[in-house]
Amino acid sequence: xxxxxxxxxxxxxxxxxxxxxxxxxxxxxxxxxxxxxxxxxxxxxxxxxxxxxxxxxxxxxxxxxxxxxxxxxxxxxxxxxxxxxxxxxxxxxxxxxxxxxxxxxxxxxxxxxxxxxxxxxxxxxxxxxxxxxxxxxxxxxxxxxxxxxxxxxxxxxxxxxxxxxxxxxxxxxxxxxxxxxxxxxxxxxxxxxxxxxxxxxxxxxxxxxxxxxxxxxxxxxxxxxxxxxxxxxxxxxxxxxxxxxxxxxxxxxxxxxxxxxxxxxxxxxxxxxxxxxxxx
Amino acid sequence: xxxxxxxxxxxxxxxxxxxxxxxxxxxxxxxxxxxxxxxxxxxxxxxxxxxxxxxxxxxxxxxxxxxxxxxxxxxxxxxxxxxxxxxxxxxxxxxxxxxxxxxxxxxxxxxxxxxxxxxxxxxxxxxxxxxxxxxxxxxxxxxxxxxxxxxxxxxxx
Ligand SMILES: Cc1cc2nc3c(=O)[nH]c(=O)nc-3n(C[C@H](O)[C@H](O)[C@H](O)COP(=O)(O)OP(=O)(O)OC[C@H]3O[C@@H](n4cnc5c(N)ncnc54)[C@H](O)[C@@H]3O)c2cc1C
Ligand code: FES
Ligand code: FES
Numbered sequence: 360x361x362x363x364x365x366x367x368x369x370x371x372x373x374x375x376x377x378x379x380x381x382x383x384x385x386x387x388x389x390x391x392x393x394x395x396x397x398x399x400x401x402x403x404x405x406x407x408x409x410x411x412x413x414x415x416x417x418x419x420x421x422x423x424x425x426x427x428x429x430x431x432x433x434x435x436x437x438x439x440x441x442x443x444x445x446x447x448x449x450x451x452x453x454x455x456x457x458x459x460x461x462x463x464x465x466x467x468x469x470x471x472x473x474x475x476x477x478x479x480x481x482x483x484x485x486x487x488x489x490x491x492x493x494x495x496x497x498x499x500x501x502x503x504x505x506x507x508x509x510x511x512x513x514x515x516x517x518x519x520x521x522x523x524x525x526x527x528x529x530x531x532x533x534x535x536x537x538x539x540x541x542x543x544x545x546x547x548x549x550x551x552x553x554x555x556x557x558x559x560x561x562x563x564x565x566x567x568x569x570x571x572x573x574x575x576x577x578x579x580x581x582x583x584x585x586x587x588x589x590x591x592x593x594x595x596x597x598x599x600x601x602x603x604x605x606x607x608x609x610x611x612x613x614x615x616x617x618x619x620x621x622x623x624x625x626x627x628x629x630x631x632x633x634x635x636x637x638x639x
Numbered sequence: 640x641x642x643x644x645x646x647x648x649x650x651x652x653x654x655x656x657x658x659x660x661x662x663x664x665x666x667x668x669x670x671x672x673x674x675x676x677x678x679x680x681x682x683x684x685x686x687x688x689x690x691x692x693x694x695x696x697x698x699x700x701x702x703x704x705x706x707x708x709x710x711x712x713x714x715x716x717x718x719x720x721x722x723x724x725x726x727x728x729x730x731x732x733x734x735x736x737x738x739x740x741x742x743x744x745x746x747x748x749x750x751x752x753x754x755x756x757x758x759x760x761x762x763x764x765x766x767x768x769x770x771x772x773x774x775x776x777x778x779x780x781x782x783x784x785x786x787x788x789x790x791x792x793x794x795x796x
Contacts, residue, residue, distance in 0.1 A: 363658040365641060365704055384702065391661065391700045392681045402659055402702075410658065410704040436694070457770025458751065459697045460682055463705065 362407040369416040369493075369522075372409065376518045377495040381409040383520060385432055386463035388456070389472045412463075417522060420444065428491075429524045431467035438466060445526055447555065451482040451536040454551075467521040470503065473511045473576070475613060478551055480507070481571035482536050483526070484579050485553045491523035500525070509575045510613070531555040531565070533639075539626050550612075550623050552630040556638065563590050568634065573610045573627050580609060592638045599635050603628050645706045648672075648716025658704035662696075663687045665703055666713060674714035674743045678772070685744035685771030689713045695751035697770070714743040722750060725792035726784075735784035737775035744771045749785050757796035758789055 364381060366372035375381065382404065384390045396403040411417060417432035422443045429438060438444045439452045439461070455478045456464065469479045470490070480503070488503045494516065503524075506514055515521070534555035551571035557564050566587045569579040583605050587595060595602070612623040644653045647670065654669060666672040666689070678686030680699050687699040690712040717723050726749050730736050735745070745768065752759055752767030759767060764785045765778075773781060789796075 360657065361659060363641065363704060365658060365707070384704070387702045387705060388682060388700045391702060395680065402661070404659065408659065410702070412705045413707055453766070456682070457685070458748070458767060459685060459688055459695045459770045460700070462691070462694045462696050463701060 361404045364407065364409045366409070366411070366414065369414055372411060372414060372520065373493060373495040373518075375409055376520060379409075380406060380517060382406045383471065384408050384410050385412050385465040385468040385471075386434065386460075387412075388460050388464040389468060411520065412465075422528070425528060427526045427528065429466055429526070431521045431523060432465055435461040435464050435466065435469075445486060445529070447482050447486065447531075447534045447536060447553065448479070448526065451479055451553070454478060454536065454538045466524050470507070470524070471513065471515070471521065473507050473509075473513050475510055475575055476549075476551075476572040478536075478538060478571060480577050481551045481553045481569045483524070484577040485534075485555060485567045485569040486526050486529060488527075489525040490521050491525060492519050493522045494518040494520070498522075504577075504579070507576050529555075530557060532557050537630060539630070550626050550630075552627065552634070554631075554634040558592070561591050563588055563592070563595065568606075568631065570606075570610065570627050570630075573612045573623060575613060578606075578609045580606070595635055595638060599632060602635060603631055606631055641704075643703055643707055645708060646710040648712055656703065658702065658707075660703045661699055662689070662701040662703055662706055662711070663698035666698060666711075672713045672715050676740070676743070678740075683770075683772070684741075685748060686741065688744040688747040688771065690717065690747060690751060693751070693754050695748050695770070714747060717747065717750060722753075722792060722795055725795060726750065726753075726788045729788035729791055730781075730784040733780050733783040733787050735776060735781045741771060741773040741775075745773065745781060745784075749788060752785065753789060753792070753796040757793075759785065761786075 364375045394402045394404050412432050417430040419430045420441050421428050427443055435452045439449045469477045483503050490501050492499050536553045538551040540549045553569045556566040566584050569577055610624050610627045612620045641658050666675055675689055675698050676686040678684035682697050682700045687697050688695050689698050691709050726746050736742050748768050748771050764782050
């Protein structure tokens with residue numbers, strides 16, 4: 360039978376990670392479904408498992424001048440209720456799953472799952488989120504974009520745990536997340552988009568564009584964004600066809616039954632168009 | 640195997656079992672609580688919904704390990720409360736129950752929503768019930784039921 364480890368605190372948790380080969384479970388909303396055995400009863404985990412959702416040290420949220428720090432085991436609903444979580448993140452979470460799932464699922468779990476359709480990833484990439492990762496002897500900090508390497512591929516050593524999601528405090532004129540899917544909730548997104556910008560003296564000083572579920576991982580291109588900085592809103596609107604042609608080759612949805620590639624690509628480009636057309 | 644303690648329908652319970660088991664199976668098989676049902680088994684329908692620390696969760700995607708020291712209330716436990724009476728009457732009055740398969744889950748979702756937000760708007764009700772599927776009523780009657788419960792039970796939540 361698969362062993363289940365139930366550490367009392369973070370120290371014990373890191374010790375177990377150091378000594379045993381285990382798979383981490385936070386809320387379990389991905390893990391239970393993905394490992395469901397159709398014969399009924401027990402879940403078909405391939406490895407021993409380590410439960411982290413009872414660790415209070417991973418359930419806090421706090422800020423300093425530059426960042427908001429979100430504990431790995433804090434539920435999505437608690438993040439949404441917090442006064443200090445970034446507005447864009449809260450709006451994104453509201454579009455994820457249902458209240459029942461949000462009460463147990465975590466942000467670190469959405470990251471650990473590394474699905475191309477992971478909704479929070481789109482907004483987190485847009486905000487240049489980082490992770491704090493710990494093992495028994497080491498604490499490191501890494502950008503989310505460098506942590507996720509592909510579909511379900513992350514750079515986490517077997518003795519490591521994500522302990523915090525760290526988000527820079529940013530000022531945007533406007534920022535939004537949009538998800539195109541069949542139902543209000545519970546739709547693993549067909550496609551998602553996040554856009555944000557800042558202007559000063561009628562010139563763009565910061566502009567960020569990210570797409571989810573249109574490639575193996577979130578699409579965000581900083582070089583293309585740089586080319587838009589310094590332009591006026593009117594100039595950007597005037598070059599909208601050129602802008603969409605820049606992004607076109609980056610949007611290569613992996614095909615599955617949920618939606619066909621052509622449809623996804625069309626919707627993605629339309630979301631970009633809408634974002635630029637609505638700049639004010 | 641591990642000793643798992645939690646509070647279930649107002650009683651402290653302790654069992655020696657595999658923490659990997661789904662809460663749904665433990666409720667049904669070990670405690671004979673058959674109100675929570677397996678609909679989809681993958682978090683999409685809400686038939687297995689229960690309250691954990693007063694908030695709705697799906698027991699089909701909750702491992703028993705995550706329930707340690709928490710308070711779980713199933714529809715059986717909730718049906719002994721005044722709030723249940725108000726919600727039940729509201730569903731009966733507005734016609735929010737047809738075949739009844741989704742009803743225990745809908746009532747749990749209603750309670751969880753009103754606990755957090757005693758006077759929800761239509762939009763907030765839609766979000767609050769968004770994890771519960773109903774094949775019969777087309778949802779409008781259920782939204783009416785929640786509004787009716789909020790009105791009739793004013794001051795309870
Ligand atoms: C019905 C339903 C609807 C859903 N809807 C959406 C949706 O709309 N959008 C969306 O993006 N997702 C959705 N999901 C997927 C899922 O709920 C999210 O990915 C959630 O954020 C996972 O969090 P969790 O804590 O439950 O993860 P778990 O299942 O506990 O873990 C997920 C993965 O992350 C790893 N992990 C967890 N915590 C850590 C950590 N601290 N350090 C390292 N690795 C870790 C685990 O090992 C595992 O590989 C849905 C799921 C269901 C069942
Ligand atoms: S059985 Fe749990 S949500 Fe459908
Ligand atoms: S009343 Fe039949 S499923 Fe809702």
